[in-house]
Amino acid sequence: MKRIRGIRSLFRFPTSERDVPNEVEDEIAFHLEERTRELRGQGMEPGVARAKALREFGDVTEARTELAEIGRRRVRQTRRSNWWSDLRQDIRYAWRALLRSPRFTVVAVLTLALGIGATTAIYTVVDAVLLRPLTVSDPERLVVLQEQKRNNPPNASASPANFFDWQKQARSFSSMAYFTQAPLNLTGQGEPQEAQVQPASANLFSTLGVQPLLGRTFRPEEDAPQDEEVGSVAVLGYALWQSRYGGDPAILGRTIWIDDLPAEVVGVMGPDFQMLDSKPDLWIPLGIVQGNRTSMGRFVRVVARLRPGVTLEQAQGEMRVIARRLEAAYPEFNTRWGVAVLPARERVVGDVRPALLVLMGAVAMLLLIACTNVASLLLGQASTRRQEIAMRLSLGATRGRVVRQVLTESLVLSVLGGVIGLAAATIGTRALVRSLPESVQFPRLDGVTVDWRVLTFALVVIVLTGLLFGLAPALFSSRTDLQGSLRDASHSHTAGRGTMLLRNSLVVTEVALALMLLVGAGLLLRSFQKLQAVDTGMRPEGVLTLRMSLGSEAYDEDDASRAFLARLLTSVQRLPNVQAVGMVSHLPLSDEGSMGHTAYRADRPAPAPGEKPGVDTRIAGGDYFAAQGIRLLRGRTFDERDHAGSANVLVINEALGRQQFPGEDPLGKRLTGGGERSEGEIIGVVEDVRARNITDEPKSALYRPFVQVPDGTPLHLVIRTAGDPIALAGAVREEVHRLDPSLPVANVRTMEAVVADATARSRLSSYLLAAFAALALFLAAIGLYGILSHVVVQRRSEIGVRVALGADRRTILQLFVGQGMRLTAAGVALGLVGALALTHLLRSLLFGVTTTDAPTFVVVPLLLVAVAALACYLPASRAARLDPATTLRAQ
Numbered sequence: 101m102k103r104i105r106g107i108r109s110l111f112r113f114p115t116s117e118r119d120v121p122n123e124v125e126d127e128i129a130f131h132l133e134e135r136t137r138e139l140r141g142q143g144m145e146p147g148v149a150r151a152k153a154l155r156e157f158g159d160v161t162e163a164r165t166e167l168a169e170i171g172r173r174r175v176r177q178t179r180r181s182n183w184w185s186d187l188r189q190d191i192r193y194a195w196r197a198l199l200r201s202p203r204f205t206v207v208a209v210l211t212l213a214l215g216i217g218a219t220t221a222i223y224t225v226v227d228a229v230l231l232r233p234l235t236v237s238d239p240e241r242l243v244v245l246q247e248q249k250r251n252n253p254p255n256a257s258a259s260p261a262n263f264f265d266w267q268k269q270a271r272s273f274s275s276m277a278y279f280t281q282a283p284l285n286l287t288g289q290g291e292p293q294e295a296q297v298q299p300a301s302a303n304l305f306s307t308l309g310v311q312p313l314l315g316r317t318f319r320p321e322e323d324a325p326q327d328e329e330v331g332s333v334a335v336l337g338y339a340l341w342q343s344r345y346g347g348d349p350a351i352l353g354r355t356i357w358i359d360d361l362p363a364e365v366v367g368v369m370g371p372d373f374q375m376l377d378s379k380p381d382l383w384i385p386l387g388i389v390q391g392n393r394t395s396m397g398r399f400v401r402v403v404a405r406l407r408p409g410v411t412l413e414q415a416q417g418e419m420r421v422i423a424r425r426l427e428a429a430y431p432e433f434n435t436r437w438g439v440a441v442l443p444a445r446e447r448v449v450g451d452v453r454p455a456l457l458v459l460m461g462a463v464a465m466l467l468l469i470a471c472t473n474v475a476s477l478l479l480g481q482a483s484t485r486r487q488e489i490a491m492r493l494s495l496g497a498t499r500g501r502v503v504r505q506v507l508t509e510s511l512v513l514s515v516l517g518g519v520i521g522l523a524a525a526t527i528g529t530r531a532l533v534r535s536l537p538e539s540v541q542f543p544r545l546d547g548v549t550v551d552w553r554v555l556t557f558a559l560v561v562i563v564l565t566g567l568l569f570g571l572a573p574a575l576f577s578s579r580t581d582l583q584g585s586l587r588d589a590s591h592s593h594t595a596g597r598g599t600m601l602l603r604n605s606l607v608v609t610e611v612a613l614a615l616m617l618l619v620g621a622g623l624l625l626r627s628f629q630k631l632q633a634v635d636t637g638m639r640p641e642g643v644l645t646l647r648m649s650l651g652s653e654a655y656d657e658d659d660a661s662r663a664f665l666a667r668l669l670t671s672v673q674r675l676p677n678v679q680a681v682g683m684v685s686h687l688p689l690s691d692e693g694s695m696g697h698t699a700y701r702a703d704r705p706a707p708a709p710g711e712k713p714g715v716d717t718r719i720a721g722g723d724y725f726a727a728q729g730i731r732l733l734r735g736r737t738f739d740e741r742d743h744a745g746s747a748n749v750l751v752i753n754e755a756l757g758r759q760q761f762p763g764e765d766p767l768g769k770r771l772t773g774g775g776e777r778s779e780g781e782i783i784g785v786v787e788d789v790r791a792r793n794i795t796d797e798p799k800s801a802l803y804r805p806f807v808q809v810p811d812g813t814p815l816h817l818v819i820r821t822a823g824d825p826i827a828l829a830g831a832v833r834e835e836v837h838r839l840d841p842s843l844p845v846a847n848v849r850t851m852e853a854v855v856a857d858a859t860a861r862s863r864l865s866s867y868l869l870a871a872f873a874a875l876a877l878f879l880a881a882i883g884l885y886g887i888l889s890h891v892v893v894q895r896r897s898e899i900g901v902r903v904a905l906g907a908d909r910r911t912i913l914q915l916f917v918g919q920g921m922r923l924t925a926a927g928v929a930l931g932l933v934g935a936l937a938l939t940h941l942l943r944s945l946l947f948g949v950t951t952t953d954a955p956t957f958v959v960v961p962l963l964l965v966a967v968a969a970l971a972c973y974l975p976a977s978r979a980a981r982l983d984p985a986t987t988l989r990a991q
Contacts, residue, residue: 190504212471212565229543243273244404273407286358288355302385315365335367337373337381340382479606504574626949642679643729675828680820682726687818697717702771736783738783748779748781749781750802752782753785753789766782826850892979928965
């Protein structure tokens with residue numbers, strides 16, 4: 101080893117690993133020759149001296165291998181050291197270069213911050229809502245089963261009776277469970293509170309594959325029928341456990357009161373658990389027994405877990421067979437009904453996916469515009485740095501070294517923009533999520549956080565962005581003409597033909613992308629404008645609404661609930677500024693929908709099974725129609741003549757009248773749904789109301805009086821006031837508590853807010869896309885302004901000559917404005933083609949406008965052309981004011 105160390109000290113460092121073997125051989129040969137020479141100097145024969153030198157050297161093969169490995173290791177180590185040293189040098193040089201051009205640096209960094217920040221913010225939402233797995237075990241095998249009437253979209257709910265048959269007959273699922281949701285009252289400890297409760301089958305949590313944070317979930321024996329021990333046990337959601345019970349770990353075993361029924365807390369779910377698209381406050385066993393299909397209707401939601409090896413298509417095929425079997429067995433209830441098997445994720449995020457993907461595409465285009473803008477600026481910088489780059493090349497720098505240096509400057513810009521953009525995205529995303537009303541119904545927004553996934557995405561975007569806008573300027577910089585640049589060092593230069601062509605192409609691209617974004621935003625804004633103009637059939641101005649649930653034992657008797665409601669309506673009617681007060685079981689345009697029943701003429705034979713028309717049914721009381729501003733078209737509404745002992749009466753809407761009594765007067769005629777209490781005489785016809793979604797055409801609907809069919813579902817007070825409705829909220833709440841202190845009041849809001857919430861998702865998408873489009877327009881204008889300003893600087897001498905030869909200001913203006921507008925025209929033409937090709941992706945988000953909406957395709961290009969003309973005029977005007985004598989002297 102001593103010999104080896106000696107050799108290492110003499111070892112000449114190779115420049116690459118390929119050189120190592122030759123260097124080793126040279127070194128070994130050199131050592132042997134030197135030793136042989138020494139021995140010969142001592143009087144030995146050449147052959148003997150050579151043999152002795154070889155013996156002293158030892159195993160040549162082993163030494164060769166060891167030296168080669170040492171050499172390769174040193175090459176790698178030195179290469180790493182050199183790479184890091186070069187990188188630090190490049191970064192320091194890039195930093196100094198950027199500081200020499202502070203205006204350029206600020207503009208480029210802010211432009212990149214806009215693009216990267218917007219992209220990261222939208223990705224943060226997309227990641228939380230669309231990309232992260234559901235908080236259940238093996239989420240890819242979790243499905244939802246929905247009943248679907250032929251030629252109709254899937255119904256969110258299913259019949260409990262059909263559920264039990266599916267559970268018995270289906271072999272594709274290892275487990276199947278059901279649940280529903282309702283607002284119930286929490287009483288006992290603390291203030292009464294309305295809670296969102298999910299009554300469910302006992303195997304719900306095992307089907308989802310989730311475990312509680314504390315305690316346990318339901319046992320099979322706790323799945324008791326409704327009339328036995330409802331609410332005997334309960335599992336709390338994390339939020340309710342924290343807010344109402346202070347996160348007390350001793351909560352297990354305590355009794356809470358749900359609608360005046362005791363329930364023992366047996367478990368608490370973790371903070372991350374979310375029940376598909378909702379986050380209820382607690383769960384209780386529902387305990388349904390298989391009963392009559394017709395009377396129970398369809399009101400539960402079903403989740404199931406596919407057996408290992410079973411595909412979604414196989415499960416769908418089996419359920420199709422079972423549905424036909426049930427249709428044959430129960431034609432009255434199941435004729436024309438099938439079953440849809442959908443991935444649970446699709447059920448949760450399917451509605452919001454189009455909007456999020458459109459927004460993600462929009463910010464990607466915005467980022468691309470920002471990149472082209474900065475690339476255009478960098479090209480301008482490159483032309484002013486020709487002498488510098490030529491000097492570096494003449495001093496021995498390779499073209500690759502120049503490319504790396506320019507790319508380093510691009511990456512430094514990108515990192516600076518990325519840091520600012522990421523900070524803005526973090527703040528902006530949190531503010532956006534907090535500002536969203538609950539009714540926007542964006543699922544899984546609780547998970548919107550900037551974590552390692554978002555940071556990784558941002559890092560990738562930063563690097564790709566730096567390479568994207570820096571590559572072309574770097575390549576053009578490395579092709580500098582050395583002789584020309586050094587010879588003309590004292591003069592300004594015009595950019596080469598290739599550079600100008602590239603810069604013009606970038607500006608055209610910017611304009612085209614901006615136009616596509618503007619057209620998309622224009623279509624969404626026009627769609628939102630149409631939504632705002634929809635006649636809802638109500639007058640929401642000055643209307644206050646609030647929700648109560650008469651589910652406690654005190655209101656088990658119908659007379660008790662009738663008496664309470666009568667006292668409440670009378671009491672509220674006496675409040676100042678109250679013009680009309682009523683109640684309704686399901687508030688229009690809220691997320692509660694309505695009851696679905698069948699209704700047909702009682703004077704004709706009942707339609708065949710599967711042909712009975714469905715209607716939205718609402719229970720109304722007091723002066724509901726006047727309070728809601730629904731116009732009475734014929735007959736009368738409910739009054740004191742309609743009571744529990746009188747004949748059943750109905751108020752129908754226009755759509756139901758047209759459907760059942762075309763060309764006839766429906767007043768005095770009777771409708772029935774087939775049940776004993778469902779038949780009634782029509783006493784009035786009211787205006788159609790947009791019931792569930794503001795985009796849906798009004799459906800057939802009927803109203804029944806609360807006094808004749810007291811309903812156990814939560815009721816909404818609807819109060820029309822002469823002043824600010826919110827100012828009345830406190831007084832109404834006091835009246836409710838004066839009559840029943842244990843009754844919680846929830847969802848206090850104006851009807852205008854309810855209508856606004858119904859369009860909130862559309863409004864959010866429109867405003868966000870409009871904001872991105874405005875930024876794109878601004879960046880495109882900046883791009884045009886930047887390139888023309890640079891051209892003015894480069895062509896100062898030409899301008900001076902033209903003016904000296906007699907060109908007037910108008911000619912100079914036309915020259916430069918014309919150049920910019922030609923680029924704009926090319927961009928507009930490309931953008932129109934792109935918009936026509938891509939706007940069909942917006943079809944599912946539009947209402948009342950087509951994807952080729954003529955006003956949008958006319959106004960938007962004109963707007964862009966006007967902004968572009970202004971961006972071109974400013975540098976052109978500066979060129980027209982140049983003094984020719986001064987300019988020529990400077991050259």
